[in-house]
Each structure stands twice: as C-alpha cells, then as structure tokens.
Amino acid sequence: MLESIGYLYGIQSARAERVPELRNLMLKEVILNFQQALKNRPMSCYAWANIALAKHQQNVDSDLMWRAFDRAMTYGSRERGVQIRLATVALDRWESAGLKRQVEVREMIANAKGGSADALRRLVKRSQVVNLQSMLTEPTKK
Helix, strand or coil: CHHHHHHHHHHHHHHCCCCHHHHHHHHHHHHHHHHHHHHHCCCCHHHHHHHHHHHHHCCCCCHHHHHHHHHHHHHHCCCHHHHHHHHHHHHHCHHHHCHHHHHHHHHHHHHCCHHHHHHHHHHHHHCCCHHHHHHHCCCCCC
C-alpha cells in the first residue's frame, strides 16, 4: 500500500513540474512513503529505484540517492521499470556516478531485451553521454 501511495505522489510530482515548491513537497512524500514501504520489504527494487529517482528529481546528488541506486541495481537490474529509473539517474549524472556504476549501467543497457532495450536506447540517445552512443546500433532482425 505504501508503495502505491508513493507511486501516486510521484505521478502528482510530475504534474506539478511548473510549481517547484509543490513538486518538492510531493517528492518528499514519494521518498517518505517508499522508505516506509522498505521497512516491510527491504529488497523491493522498485522502492529503491523510486527513492533514487525522487532524489535525482530534487536535484540532490546525495548519499541516499546513490545508496538507493545501488540497492535497486542489486535487487532489480533486470526489471524494466527499475532499468528505466536507474538509467535516467545515471545518464543525467554520468560523471558523478563513478566507474563501478557506469560499468553496471553499460551492462544493464547491453543486456536489456525487448521493449526495455528500446526505451533504454532512447534514453541513451537523448543523453549527453558521448561514450555510450556506440550502444545505439539497432539489433539486426532475422
């Protein structure tokens, strides 16, 4: 239930993009609800990924953001929704991500399948990360 409430606050924060004060309040609620949810399900990759994304959207390069990122990567790097959230954070903060996270994100993108691979390719294309552009080659269809 708390994860659902956090998710709904996340949707509302996206809608409040033009009102920064409201958006930040919504993002705080996202983080609080997902942190509460983690007390019951500490290995919930979606909760960790949403905390990382919310901290990123607050424009805070914090220890909590990177800890949440790392946990989400550990628990759910093959989950499409987690992949999208983690790629969003990592590609926007590529330089501060560090080598270990950069390698993990490269591997995640390279190993993604189906719709997830397409979505990740679009994120890479929009990013400013030059050394990932080689990953944009479309897979050959047989």
